[in-house]
Amino acid sequence: MKIAPSILSADFASIASQIGVVEAAGADYLHVDVMDGRFVPNLTWGPKVVADLRKVSRLPFDCHLMIVEPERYVDAFREAGAGIITFHVEATPHAQRLLTHIRSIGARAGIAICPQTPVAMLEDIVDDADLILVMSVNPGFGGQSFIPRSLEKIRQARALIDARNPRCELEVDGGVGEANLREICAAGANVLVMGTSIFGATDPATELVRLRLLSA
Ligand code: DX5
Numbered sequence: 001m002k003i004a005p006s007i008l009s010a011d012f013a014s015i016a017s018q019i020g021v022v023e024a025a026g027a028d029y030l031h032v033d034v035m036d037g038r039f040v041p042n043l044t045w046g047p048k049v050v051a052d053l054r055k056v057s058r059l060p061f062d063c064h065l066m067i068v069e070p071e072r073y074v075d076a077f078r079e080a081g082a083g084i085i086t087f088h089v090e091a092t093p094h095a096q097r098l099l100t101h102i103r104s105i106g107a108r109a110g111i112a113i114c115p116q117t118p119v120a121m122l123e124d125i126v127d128d129a130d131l132i133l134v135m136s137v138n139p140g141f142g143g144q145s146f147i148p149r150s151l152e153k154i155r156q157a158r159a160l161i162d163a164r165n166p167r168c169e170l171e172v173d174g175g176v177g178e179a180n181l182r183e184i185c186a187a188g189a190n191v192l193v194m195g196t197s198i199f200g201a202t203d204p205a206t207e208l209v210r211l212r213l214l215s216a
């Protein structure tokens, strides 16, 4: 099980040290949420911030693009140091082309689905993906509650991956924490994004280690 702390819930006044804490505690990826105020009703940061953060961490950056027309920005995020670039299938009409392009520029290519989108939307593109991201909340904000139906979608995505592209990772994002992470793992996820559960804790390092033990 891989753990990807989401810096959306971190304190940006001390972001370098917060990243250092989760890195030292054994995080596998750093989950970096990019929001444009159009695909989702919130704003975060662009490639400049990602490039600056790249200088203070050796973790692979797992960039989750919640933006319309992601094809306009993937090269900039790759240049900024993203190792995994994930965009939403709902955000572009040519997802297969964009997955292939992301791989061609040397990143791993991820495809995300919102709660409203069936796993079947990925059937014809799963072969071209390195990661499937099942959103278990409506994207845009940290600290929301896990939507229970997501468990069935994780099982469906696991079946699709096992049948078609077993090396593809299965990531779950939104409302993940102590109360549900065992079920999420049992349903077939192998990457857990956690924002509030880790950065909302008094001691994020101890909490990350504890949550990893619970997920094992
Ligand atoms: C939400 C983001 C998540 C967010 C999760 O749209 O994609 O990555 O940080 O936050 P928690 O873990 O608090 O639900």
Ligand code: ZN
Pocket (backbone or CB within 6 Å): 006, 031, 032, 033, 064, 173, 193
């Ligand atoms: Zn995310």
